[in-house]
Amino acid sequence: MPEIPSNIRLPNTEAFRPQNLWETVRAFNQRLRSGNLENYRPAPLGFPQLDECLGGGLRAEDLCLVGGMQNVGKTIFMLQVARNLAAAGDVLPIVVCYEHGPETLLHRLLCLESVDDPDSPVPQGVTRAAIEKAVLAYYDANPEPAARQRLDLDWLLANVPGVDRAWYRLREYLWRLWLVPGDGLETTLPVLHEYVRMAQQLGFARVMLIVDYAQRVPLAPRVGGAELTDLQRIDLVMRGLKSIAMKLGVPVMAVAAADEVALRRQHVRFEDLWGPTTVQYEPDVAIILNWKVHIHENGRRSVRISIEKNRHGPTGLEYDFSLSGSQYRFSRREVADSWTHNAS
Numbered sequence: 001m002p003e004i005p006s007n008i009r010l011p012n013t014e015a016f017r018p019q020n021l022w023e024t025v026r027a028f029n030q031r032l033r034s035g036n037l038e039n040y041r042p043a044p045l046g047f048p049q050l051d052e053c054l055g056g057g058l059r060a061e062d063l064c065l066v067g068g069m070q071n072v073g074k075t076i077f078m079l080q081v082a083r084n085l086a087a088a089g090d091v092l093p094i095v096v097c098y099e100h101g102p103e104t105l106l107h108r109l110l111c112l113e114s115v116d117d118p119d120s121p122v123p124q125g126v127t128r129a130a131i132e133k134a135v136l137a138y139y140d141a142n143p144e145p146a147a148r149q150r151l152d153l154d155w156l157l158a159n160v161p162g163v164d165r166a167w168y169r170l171r172e173y174l175w176r177l178w179l180v181p182g183d184g185l186e187t188t189l190p191v192l193h194e195y196v197r198m199a200q201q202l203g204f205a206r207v208m209l210i211v212d213y214a215q216r217v218p219l220a221p222r223v224g225g226a227e228l229t230d231l232q233r234i235d236l237v238m239r240g241l242k243s244i245a246m247k248l249g250v251p252v253m254a255v256a257a258a259d260e261v262a263l264r265r266q267h268v269r270f271e272d273l274w275g276p277t278t279v280q281y282e283p284d285v286a287i288i289l290n291w292k293v294h295i296h297e298n299g300r301r302s303v304r305i306s307i308e309k310n311r312h313g314p315t316g317l318e319y320d321f322s323l324s325g326s327q328y329r330f331s332r333r334e335v336a337d338s339w340t341h342n343a344s
Helices: 021-034 048-053 074-088 102-113 128-141 153-159 163-173 189-201 230-248 260-265
Strands: 063-068 092-097 178-181 207-212 252-256 285-295 301-310 317-324
Touching: 048 301, 048 317, 063 074, 063 230, 074 092, 074 102, 074 163, 074 207, 074 252, 074 285, 092 189, 102 128, 102 163, 102 178, 128 153, 153 163, 178 189, 189 207, 189 230, 207 230, 230 252
Parallel strands: 063 252, 063 285, 092 178, 092 207, 207 252
Antiparallel strands: 285 301, 301 317
């Protein structure tokens, strides 16, 4: 391409200048020779049926929205995906959560990892209530400062059944999962952008940004002019998340809230996600969670997970996964017919 004339103003000459097709072919050829094949390696979510539908998982430059009813397990799903990526070891998940702090997510991971067989009709594992009860009981029974100093992770491993099993699994990916407390005023789109760049500069070749949730991402304060409406703000956030995915070559997964109409109806569809039409146009993949009406005889509930947008394969596919809320995890595979009711 000829040199850009001085009177042409682009935001950034290198990033925004046009390429002719030959330049694109040459860059592609160099990427093949260098072995930089990340666009060919989807990041699997760790749920076999969903990954098969998505052609292996999420790809670089994908924006995936995860929507559903309140308390249906969107954060649980998001954190389990992050855990699956970290345990596999190929992709660094960066979880930016505007709803819970890192220690809350750590408790959830301990409960998740404590389960021996998550596909069992009645999975057994530690609960956060059990951890809290044991910690408070020890603290109340040992008022001396020296004794209280002995209350630490080692004490939990020795005294709360299931925590040792969880820690054995958790320690395998301690350095391969980032937890970031999202600040509703400060953790803006440029900050999310920099988290990904930091990971890449530290040598992580493959990264996935996971945001919980998209409508909580703040924008930098505007200098002068009218304040943005909620719809305008969400529009810019959606565009910004897609921009991060494309500019940095990473998949981005964002939990998305539903609008009031869907919440009153108690059933969410892709078009019910809160925001302007950008919410439907920008994502490459949309995964929607809804409760099934019936409850299993063992007291567990199932969540119907549907693929309602998919630029890499079929849409409209639905799968039922069992949710163990006290262990903050879904079954790895679709629930077996032998112990589920039919959907209404």
